[in-house]
Amino acid sequence: MDVEDSQLSTGEIEAMARRIDRPVVLVGMMGVGKSSVGKRLATLFHWPFVDADDEIERAAQMSIPEIFATHGEAYFRDGERRVIARLIQQEGPNGSGARRVIATGGGAFVNPETRSLILERAIAVWLDSDIDTLIERTARKDNRPLLQQGDPRETLTRLRDERREAYAQAPIHVVSGSGPHGRTIAKVLQGIGQWL
Known part of the structure; x- marks a missing residue:
């Protein structure tokens, strides 16, 4: 489902969070805002936030560029x-089940096994964006191994085209523009509300 803007009250957001019995997993291209949106969504839900890339680095005791290079x-x-499977299946603190917000890396949802697990055991939200926004956002960090070679616009366009079919299997599709993340979060909340 494609989602438009909407505003929910704090009480409505808290009621929604109580109805959800599984993690919310954000998927989409690098630079689309999965971590920024995920942290704010987790705060609204009073849930933990986990960045899968951070967990991978912690488990490997290497940075993602080092993992790629080595x-x-x-x-x-x-x-x-393996890390995403653990995060989805892991029980939360105080018997909260697996209720957490997880931001995945751009290629995670392309893996059929990972995608199947997310679709079965979580609420998948595809954050989408135009190429210009992705270029502007990814230029802020130099820790993206797939953008180290060649023209970033070409690479992002190719990856987005290759991954679109996989991303489109997420039940919630939200377009994240160049504006404030608050608008994107409102769309995510509306999408989750419709999914419930």
């Missing part, structure tokens, strides 16, 4: 799949 992308994707 072991290659296939090794990274295998570790990513």
Whole structure:
């Protein structure tokens, strides 16, 4: 479902959070705002936020660029799949079940096994954006191994085209523009409300 702007009260957001019995997993291209939106969504829900990339780095005791350079992308994707599976299935604090917000790396949802697990055990939200916004946002960090070679616009356009079919399997589709993340979060909340 594609989602438009909406505003919910704090009480409505808290009631929604209580109705959800699984993690909310944000998927989409690098630079789309999964971590920024995820942190704010987790705060609204009073849930933990987990960035899968941070967890992968912690488990490997290496940065993602180091993992790519030392072991290659296939090794990274295998570790990513295992970490996301653990995060989805892991019980939360105080018997809260697996209720948390998880931001995944851009390629995670492309893996059929990871995608199947997310679709079965979580609420998948595809954050989407135009190429210009992705270029502007990804230029802020130099820790994106897939953008280290060649023209970033070309690479982002190719990856977005290749991954679109996988991302489109997420039940909630939200377009994140260049404006404030508050608008994107309102759309995510509306999408989750419709999913429930």
